[in-house]
Amino acid sequence: MGLESEQSRLLLSKIATSDRHGENSPYFDGWKAYDRDPFHPTNNPQGVIQMGLAENQLSLDLIEDWIRKNPKASICTAEGVNEFKNVAIFQDYHGFPEFRKAIAKFMSKVRGGRVTFDPERIVMGGGATGANELVTFCLADPGDAFLVPSPCYPAFGRDLGWRTGVQVLPFQCDSSNGFQVTKKALEAAYNKARENNINVKGLIITNPSNPLGTTLDRDTLVELVSFINEKNIHLVCDEIYAATVFNSPNFVSVSEIIQDMEYVNRDLIHVVYSLSKDMGLPGFRVGIVYSYNDLVVQCARKMSSFGLVSSQTQHLLASMLSDEEFVENFLKESSKRLAKRYNTFTKGLEQVGITCLKSNAGLFFWMDLRRLLKEQTIEGEMELWRVIINEVKLNVSPGSSFHCSEFGWFRVCFANMDDETVKVALDRIRVFVCRGKEEDEQQQPASTVNTKRWKTNLRLSFSSRRHDHQEGVMSPHMMSPHSPMPHSPLVRART
Amino acid sequence: MAIEIEQPCVGLSKVAVSETHGEDSPYFAGWKAYDENPYDETTNPSGVIQMGLAENQVSFDLLEKYLEEHSEASSWGKGSVSGFRENALFQDYHGLLSFRKAMASFMEQVRGGRAKFDPNRVVLTAGATAANELLTFILADPGDALLVPTPYYPGFDRDLRWRTGVKIVPIHCDSSNNFQITTPALEAAYSEAESMNIKVRGVLITNPSNPLGATVQRSVLEDILDFVTRKNIHLVSDEIYSGSVFSSSEFISVAEILEARQYKNSERVHIVYSLSKDLGLPGFRVGTIYSYNDKVVTTARRMSSFTLISSQTQHLLASMLSDKCFTENYIKINRERLRKRYDMIIEGLRSAGIDCLKGNAGLFCWMNLSPFLEKPTREGELALWNSMVHEVKLNISPGSSCHCSEPGWFRVCFANMSEQTLEVALKRIHNFMVKKRSE
Numbered sequence: 001m002g003l004e005s006e007q008s009r010l011l012l013s014k015i016a017t018s019d020r021h022g023e024n025s026p027y028f029d030g031w032k033a034y035d036r037d038p039f040h041p042t043n044n045p046q047g048v049i050q051m052g053l054a055e056n057q058l059s060l061d062l063i064e065d066w067i068r069k070n071p072k073a074s075i076c077t078a079e080g081v082n083e084f085k086n087v088a089i090f091q092d093y094h095g096f097p098e099f100r101k102a103i104a105k106f107m108s109k110v111r112g113g114r115v116t117f118d119p120e121r122i123v124m125g126g127g128a129t130g131a132n133e134l135v136t137f138c139l140a141d142p143g144d145a146f147l148v149p150s151p152c153y154p155a156f157g158r159d160l161g162w163r164t165g166v167q168v169l170p171f172q173c174d175s176s177n178g179f180q181v182t183k184k185a186l187e188a189a190y191n192k193a194r195e196n197n198i199n200v201k202g203l204i205i206t207n208p209s210n211p212l213g214t215t216l217d218r219d220t221l222v223e224l225v226s227f228i229n230e231k232n233i234h235l236v237c238d239e240i241y242a243a244t245v246f247n248s249p250n251f252v253s254v255s256e257i258i259q260d261m262e263y264v265n266r267d268l269i270h271v272v273y274s275l276s277k278d279m280g281l282p283g284f285r286v287g288i289v290y291s292y293n294d295l296v297v298q299c300a301r302k303m304s305s306f307g308l309v310s311s312q313t314q315h316l317l318a319s320m321l322s323d324e325e326f327v328e329n330f331l332k333e334s335s336k337r338l339a340k341r342y343n344t345f346t347k348g349l350e351q352v353g354i355t356c357l358k359s360n361a362g363l364f365f366w367m368d369l370r371r372l373l374k375e376q377t378i379e380g381e382m383e384l385w386r387v388i389i390n391e392v393k394l395n396v397s398p399g400s401s402f403h404c405s406e407f408g409w410f411r412v413c414f415a416n417m418d419d420e421t422v423k424v425a426l427d428r429i430r431v432f433v434c435r436g437k438e439e440d441e442q443q444q445p446a447s448t449v450n451t452k453r454w455k456t457n458l459r460l461s462f463s464s465r466r467h468d469h470q471e472g473v474m475s476p477h478m479m480s481p482h483s484p485m486p487h488s489p490l491v492r493a494r495t
Numbered sequence: 496m497a498i499e500i501e502q503p504c505v506g507l508s509k510v511a512v513s514e515t516h517g518e519d520s521p522y523f524a525g526w527k528a529y530d531e532n533p534y535d536e537t538t539n540p541s542g543v544i545q546m547g548l549a550e551n552q553v554s555f556d557l558l559e560k561y562l563e564e565h566s567e568a569s570s571w572g573k574g575s576v577s578g579f580r581e582n583a584l585f586q587d588y589h590g591l592l593s594f595r596k597a598m599a600s601f602m603e604q605v606r607g608g609r610a611k612f613d614p615n616r617v618v619l620t621a622g623a624t625a626a627n628e629l630l631t632f633i634l635a636d637p638g639d640a641l642l643v644p645t646p647y648y649p650g651f652d653r654d655l656r657w658r659t660g661v662k663i664v665p666i667h668c669d670s671s672n673n674f675q676i677t678t679p680a681l682e683a684a685y686s687e688a689e690s691m692n693i694k695v696r697g698v699l700i701t702n703p704s705n706p707l708g709a710t711v712q713r714s715v716l717e718d719i720l721d722f723v724t725r726k727n728i729h730l731v732s733d734e735i736y737s738g739s740v741f742s743s744s745e746f747i748s749v750a751e752i753l754e755a756r757q758y759k760n761s762e763r764v765h766i767v768y769s770l771s772k773d774l775g776l777p778g779f780r781v782g783t784i785y786s787y788n789d790k791v792v793t794t795a796r797r798m799s800s801f802t803l804i805s806s807q808t809q810h811l812l813a814s815m816l817s818d819k820c821f822t823e824n825y826i827k828i829n830r831e832r833l834r835k836r837y838d839m840i841i842e843g844l845r846s847a848g849i850d851c852l853k854g855n856a857g858l859f860c861w862m863n864l865s866p867f868l869e870k871p872t873r874e875g876e877l878a879l880w881n882s883m884v885h886e887v888k889l890n891i892s893p894g895s896s897c898h899c900s901e902p903g904w905f906r907v908c909f910a911n912m913s914e915q916t917l918e919v920a921l922k923r924i925h926n927f928m929v930k931k932r933s934e
């Protein structure tokens with residue numbers, strides 16, 4: 001029909017037709033499986049449990065409680081509607097001063113008061129997604145590169161590179177030292193890029209780490225800061241999980257480090273923050289760019305016009321985050337609940353012989369299933385992953401989606417479900433692992449070097465596909481907005 | 496081998512150090528004058544009156560009344576536990592279905608039901624600023640151009656060009672035919688781009704027009720549609736002032752024309768809308784892209800991840816805009832009040848001996864001061880503007896900041912102040928003109 005051929009002739013931009021949006025990857029299979037068959041304790045107890053979404057649902061009741069007790073903070077209530085007009089017309093890209101002050105204070109509290117933040121440096125972004133893209137637009141040109149230690153957040157490729165044209169270059173960290181970033185690895189990556197004529201503009205780190213759930217120690221941070229200072233490249237620290245630290249060691253922010261490093265050029269240091277993880281408010285789109293570079297603050301502020309925080313939301317949060325008592329209690333309680341949830345899971349897994357990377361932060365743990373792989377390759381990992389989704393019915397995220405060079409690691413989110421669901425998830429894992437052990441014992445005498453943990457007679461209800469990035473475009477009708485389950489995530493940020 | 500080039504400054508991007516953000520233009524200098532000395536009825540009656548800000552403040556009482564009467568629906572409800580939770584967690588880039596439905600229905604109402612909108616084609620962005628930039632990223636590559644009729648909204652220089660690297664090639668319009676867009680002007684702009692080896696990817700119009708304050712006529716829309724079809728390029732119709740047309744029947748949306756053509760060739764058309772002007776809610780950052788092109792919808796939706804609307808705000812507006820009784824009443828009363836303001840300012844200017852372009856929409860009028868320029872040049876215009884800002888103490892926007900090819904035109908906003916303040920402004924203009932005539 002004429003329409004189709006006309007559509008193909010009517011070109012869109014290169015950015016539009018590229019696939020740097022990242023949605024063509026095979027990792028969407030897990031999401032699809034969840035969307036098609038989402039777990040519900042009563043309506044669908046056999047459904048897939050969502051453990052691929054790094055959300056913090058454990059402490060929303062505290063926030064709700066505050067909102068109920070503070071009707072004035074909302075412009076929709078009788079008590080607060082008198083502020084409606086002032087709030088509704090406020091589109092100044094500086095943001096409400098009260099909002100900036102409250103955010104600066106909150107950021108400081110999250111760091112135990114060990115550092116203070118200047119409200120004049122607070123710039124808004126459309127969530128951390130918007131903030132990361134915004135700061136990249138300020139720091140790098142198309143073709144420039146940012147280094148990032150892997151395993152890393154899968155959407156960095158999109159956030160830092162899709163519309164900016166900047167390259168995102170992951171460099172490997174592995175389990176030999178608990179996946180810690182080392183100056184050696186960073187330097188090697190930097191040199192390699194330079195040898196290939198790539199203009200490295202900066203380094204981006206996530207601290208606490210997604211997907212590892214670990215925090216960087218002071219010495220490593222100092223090394224990283226010294227390195228970027230020496231090479232005169234930028235350092236972007238994505239600290240969006242700062243308040244999810246639930247165990248020692250304490251969180252050390254780059255902001256603290258530079259206080260004791262007088263010689264460092266502060267124009268190279270930029271922090272990205274958000275309330276999506278620490279407070280569990282991803283819907284509110286509160287992203288923050290905090291730069292120590294005046295020019296970047298000025299430029300970023302102008303650019304923030306493309307992704308300001310709704311004044312209604314600024315108004316509510318300005319009030320909430322200035323309530324010092326509430327904030328202190330929230331941070332303490334949230335930490336406690338995360339610790340409890342983490343312990344429940346890791347202990348439960350230990351009982352069936354599954355270990356995780358020792359971590360102290362985040363909304364997930366980094367699970368080690370290397371010994372369950374048929375082969376230590378990406379195909380092996382993907383095969384195991386498909387079994388976990390389709391047989392065990394858990395949507396977890398395979399390490400390869402985080403650019404992890406070692407196969408067999410999986411990120412498992414634990415803060416986006418209630419206690420009942422936790423039990424079900426643990427039970428399923430136990431059953432799966434034990435079934436593997438049983439069949440092992442039945443079929444193989446003694447131990448052999450290549451003991452396989454599950455047998456080929458386990459039906460793969462999912463036809464195994466090759467690891468193929470060219471798989472079908474995600475057209476709108478596949479992401480049905482009409483999912484029967486109210487919590488079905490559709491296509492959210494894959495984090 | 497890499498050649499090391501010493502960075503003279505601190506090594507920011509080219510985009511960061513460019514001036515395409517546009518804030519050094521005189522459009523903003525007037526703002527500074529206002530910021531330094533803002534008018535206040537009681538505390539600063541001789542301050543600068545802000546007439547450079549296209550805001551709609553005439554109908555807030557209607558919104559406030561709605562909220563007072565419906566606080567349950569618009570907030571998260573009293574005892575409801577799941578309402579807040581679900582909303583706070585909702586970051587799906589499709590947006591709340593209830594909100595998309597409400598937006599589609601509101602857009603239909605604004606067009607008097609003369610066009611239908613499918614909620615599944617509504618893509619949400621944080622303001623029209625983001626929507627226009629996002630569409631540009633999708634429709635054009637760096638170095639390509641969009642054709643934009645002059646005079647146009649000064650912010651387009653930033654929104655369409657800054658981070659995208661896309662150029663604007665002007666479609667020249669002038670007062671000989673009330674600044675309407677003509678096919679020869681379209682062709683001339685296209686040829687101009689061609690001669691500079693620049694690839695034209697689309698035409699972007701604002702309808703009703705900012706700064707003209709007038710709707711685009713049906714025949715002109717038809718011509719534009721035919722033109723973009725002939726050239727096989729896109730058409731973006733920025734219709735953010737559609738609800739500010741004084742008389743509903745006078746606004747013709749490109750959506751109506753497409754419906755009349757049974758949507759033939761519609762995949763090249765994209766509409767931008769927002770609640771910042773029609774509802775007077777610029778702080779809430781509510782923009783939408785409505786595209787007839789499936790691929791654009793999908794891609795725009797993905798890109799909107801960088802600029803989603805706060806779920807809290809989506810929730811509030813979903814409830815407000817799906818109340819058809821409320822919206823119908825609002826649209827009607829808002830139109831009437833804007834018309835009243837418009838009549839007031841036109842009459843006031845006329846009695847001061849000043850003519851304006853005949854307008855029928857928007858939050859501003861397009862005032863003709865060309866007879867009063869010392870020199871019929873841009874410098875003459877800026878000199879007069881300087882007097883307006885610093886002597887008459889009115890911040891109005893000079894036509895040159897809108898890339899108007901004829902000097903002497905000024906955009907004057909009338910909906911962002913009380914009636915009393917508008918009277919004060921008119922009095923000042925009157926006195927200024929009397930003084931000028933006696934000189």
